[in-house]
Amino acid sequence: MQLLKTSDEGFEKAFRKIVNDRRESDGDVTQGVTSILNEVQRRGDAAVIEYTMRFDGHHLTDDDDWRIPAENCARAYDELDADLRDALELAASRIRAYHVAQMPQDRDYTDAAGVRLGARWHPVDAAGLYVPGGRAAYPSSLLMNAIPAKVAGVGRLVVATPTPKGVTNPLVLAAAHLAGVDEVWRIGGAQAVGALAYGTGRIQPVDVITGPGNAWVAEAKRQLYGVVGIDMVAGPSEILVIADGRNNPDWIAADLLSQAEHDPNAQSILITDDAKFAWQVEDRVDVQSSMLATRKTARTSWDDHGVIIIVDSMDEAPALANRLAAEHVELAVDDPDAMFAQIRHAGSVFLGRHTPEAIGDYVAGPNHVLPTGRRARFASGLSVLDFMKRTSFISATPDALSAIGPAGVALATAEGLPAHAKSIEMRLK
Numbered sequence: 001m002q003l004l005k006t007s008d009e010g011f012e013k014a015f016r017k018i019v020n021d022r023r024e025s026d027g028d029v030t031q032g033v034t035s036i037l038n039e040v041q042r043r044g045d046a047a048v049i050e051y052t053m054r055f056d057g058h059h060l061t062d063d064d065d066w067r068i069p070a071e072n073c074a075r076a077y078d079e080l081d082a083d084l085r086d087a088l089e090l091a092a093s094r095i096r097a098y099h100v101a102q103m104p105q106d107r108d109y110t111d112a113a114g115v116r117l118g119a120r121w122h123p124v125d126a127a128g129l130y131v132p133g134g135r136a137a138y139p140s141s142l143l144m145n146a147i148p149a150k151v152a153g154v155g156r157l158v159v160a161t162p163t164p165k166g167v168t169n170p171l172v173l174a175a176a177h178l179a180g181v182d183e184v185w186r187i188g189g190a191q192a193v194g195a196l197a198y199g200t201g202r203i204q205p206v207d208v209i210t211g212p213g214n215a216w217v218a219e220a221k222r223q224l225y226g227v228v229g230i231d232m233v234a235g236p237s238e239i240l241v242i243a244d245g246r247n248n249p250d251w252i253a254a255d256l257l258s259q260a261e262h263d264p265n266a267q268s269i270l271i272t273d274d275a276k277f278a279w280q281v282e283d284r285v286d287v288q289s290s291m292l293a294t295r296k297t298a299r300t301s302w303d304d305h306g307v308i309i310i311v312d313s314m315d316e317a318p319a320l321a322n323r324l325a326a327e328h329v330e331l332a333v334d335d336p337d338a339m340f341a342q343i344r345h346a347g348s349v350f351l352g353r354h355t356p357e358a359i360g361d362y363v364a365g366p367n368h369v370l371p372t373g374r375r376a377r378f379a380s381g382l383s384v385l386d387f388m389k390r391t392s393f394i395s396a397t398p399d400a401l402s403a404i405g406p407a408g409v410a411l412a413t414a415e416g417l418p419a420h421a422k423s424i425e426m427r428l429k
């Protein structure tokens, strides 16, 4: 963990280094992903088989090794423990309600010149939904991907999720059944993203790929943007907690560890104006992390990427937060709304001392697939819009064309494109 004080002389240099750190995607990952994607494009299923053996220890031989039949998902759902089924249903219904409200409206109107204008929204035909599964299983990410896709009206929902050493997770299968997924492929990493984008002998290609993943998954999506649509780059998790000294250090330590336990490349940052509180949190991180089953990952993340920043005044925090543009920002202060008004760059913000980030991971409703690596400067969390696209339309009557056509002719002539000018001119009254 790195400790910084804004009052220290070297603060700006050290902070800029943190802001610019390309933590999740060093050169090795970039080149490794390029080579995996090339192989998948060239050799299809054979390359996927090799990489799945190498990285997941899973043999793709029979149909059932490749794909989980719908009956198995239905059975997993039926066999769920009642409490867990209720929890999954509650999460699904809250996520659905939030995303239904995101549906965009078509536009169709006639303007003052008499030209009819507008736009119609359509879902994509097929969506590839990446559900991580390397270190932990993510039924919550299945719901977060599949429910907005379903709400948007996507026809074919295709999940890719790794099953390390051939082990499937019943809750992931149950979530696939609950969300109405059409295909579940037992593949992960860059090879799965490549297979969804290019298609292989077994897998038909999709139009967009969404969902979170580790550095290899995130980089594969980034490299394939343009071959397919993507939601955004959602890589190793991040949390920025802005907390004054009136918080319980145990709560804040747990919040920091909740994201550190995802990945050795995850990042947890605390900003506080209370140095004593900072040390209490650091102490609680030590104690709590040693008791976690995920301690190795959480500890590596905290040791390598954790940061505590001590500010002179909490007024300094929003500007620092905007430069970090973190995936998650918790505001554990007396007046979180006042601070929220100053936060412009964040994937999702958690207001007040009783809103732990983890509640957003599972059941609050907004999507937990969020931009990482400072990309909240220009990207947003997954929404129904990522599964849809807009087609604009124009309809002119002879009178309407006469009203605006001459300006088009003038501009076409000025651009040196006479065929454009003629195509308008010939229709003018």
Ligand SMILES: NC(=O)c1ccc[n+]([C@@H]2O[C@H](COP(=O)([O-])OP(=O)(O)OC[C@H]3O[C@@H](n4cnc5c(N)ncnc54)[C@H](O)[C@@H]3O)[C@@H](O)[C@H]2O)c1
Residues within 6 Å of the ligand: 032, 055, 056, 131, 132, 133, 134, 135, 136, 141, 162, 187, 188, 189, 190, 191, 212, 213, 214, 215, 216, 217, 234, 235, 236, 237, 262, 263, 266, 327, 368, 369, 370, 371, 372
């Ligand atoms: N940003 C978000 O919205 C969000 C949401 C949920 C989870 N996450 C992140 O998702 C990630 C989940 O990671 P995970 O590892 O558990 O599962 P994962 O499914 O993302 O990654 C596992 C795959 O990584 C590939 N891989 C592993 N080591 C490799 C190597 N050396 N070379 C090439 N490929 C390799 C393998 O193919 C494996 O199938 C975490 O980083 C977590 O923080 C992010």
Ligand SMILES: N[C@H](CO)Cc1c[nH]c[nH+]1
Residues within 6 Å of the ligand: 138, 140, 141, 236, 237, 238, 259, 327, 361, 368, 369, 370
């Ligand atoms: N915190 C993750 C997003 O960075 C989402 C998640 C799923 N399960 C637990 N957490």
Ligand SMILES: [Zn+2]
Residues within 6 Å of the ligand: 237, 258, 259, 262, 358, 361
């Ligand atoms: Zn999480």
